[in-house]
Amino acid sequence: MFIKGETDEKREARVREIMKRLDAHYGSEPPIFLHSENAWQLLFATILSAQCTDARVNMVTEKLWKKYKKLEDFRDVPLEELEEDIKSTGFYHNKAKNIKACATDLLDRFDGIVPDTIEELTSLPGVGRKTGNLILGNIYHKPSIVVDTHVKRISNRLGLAESNDPTKTEFQLMETLPKEYWIRWNTHIISLGRTICMSARPQCDSCYLKDLCPSCNDKERLTSTRAKVTKGKKSIHKAEEKNVLRLKKD
Numbered sequence: 001m002f003i004k005g006e007t008d009e010k011r012e013a014r015v016r017e018i019m020k021r022l023d024a025h026y027g028s029e030p031p032i033f034l035h036s037e038n039a040w041q042l043l044f045a046t047i048l049s050a051q052c053t054d055a056r057v058n059m060v061t062e063k064l065w066k067k068y069k070k071l072e073d074f075r076d077v078p079l080e081e082l083e084e085d086i087k088s089t090g091f092y093h094n095k096a097k098n099i100k101a102c103a104t105d106l107l108d109r110f111d112g113i114v115p116d117t118i119e120e121l122t123s124l125p126g127v128g129r130k131t132g133n134l135i136l137g138n139i140y141h142k143p144s145i146v147v148d149t150h151v152k153r154i155s156n157r158l159g160l161a162e163s164n165d166p167t168k169t170e171f172q173l174m175e176t177l178p179k180e181y182w183i184r185w186n187t188h189i190i191s192l193g194r195t196i197c198m199s200a201r202p203q204c205d206s207c208y209l210k211d212l213c214p215s216c217n218d219k220e221r222l223t224s225t226r227a228k229v230t231k232g233k234k235s236i237h238k239a240e241e242k243n244v245l246r247l248k249k250d
């Protein structure tokens with residue numbers, strides 16, 4: 001999905017203009033969609049957000065942070081009790097197991113401090129590159145790119161990446177985006193993806209990036225990104241359905 005024949009200089013100028021407009025619409029200070037007051041809270045909220053909406057996670061963590069005030073509380077709570085407390089976020093057996101193991105690891109291996117390298121972060125239970133990069137950028141302000149479904153789809157559409165694999169997308173974006181844009185690329189693109197550049201019906205005619213986007217009203221490019229995303233979305237819907245069924249059974 002890169003633009004054929006586009007030189008590095010031209011692409012950089014295009015990226016700078018895209019970023020200027022994104023900043024104008026969403027501000028240059030990236031918002032944090034998940035509510036937290038410290039590094040481990042953001043880490044656990046991100047683990048809870050897998051296959052779950054931010055709004056639901058925020059509802060759950062509002063009570064969670066009041067009940068569990070320190071890492072030891074997560075380490076020592078019986079697994080079943082933690083599962084019950086996070087049940088509505090789905091996949092609660094795995095999430096509870098990971099959060100407890102993560103709290104234990106943080107206490108045993110890192111003196112209770114959330115580490116600040118991607119290698120150490122991804123060595124924690126339940127923490128992949130997406131979560132690790134989110135902590136690096138939002139807590140430690142280290143340049144890092146969080147690739148979620150919006151970032152993957154829209155970076156492809158904008159011709160700044162060409163992959164359906166999040167890790168490849170991350171490394172391609174490291175090449176195509178200047179470092180100073182890495183942290184806020186994710187939140188800007190989520191905002192764009194939720195309001196204008198939706199998966200199934202992107203609003204190209206009213207999009208403020210249309211003159212900078214190679215996919216604008218290009219059925220072939222839009223369909224190819226949509227097809228991949230639709231597949232992913234289906235699995236999320238399936239997961240959500242399973243989750244509802246599980247909740248009903250339990």
Ligand code: SF4
Pocket residue numbers: 157158196197198202203204205207208209210213214215216217
């Ligand atoms: S022009 Fe269309 S495809 Fe490009 S970013 Fe805007 S909505 Fe998305």
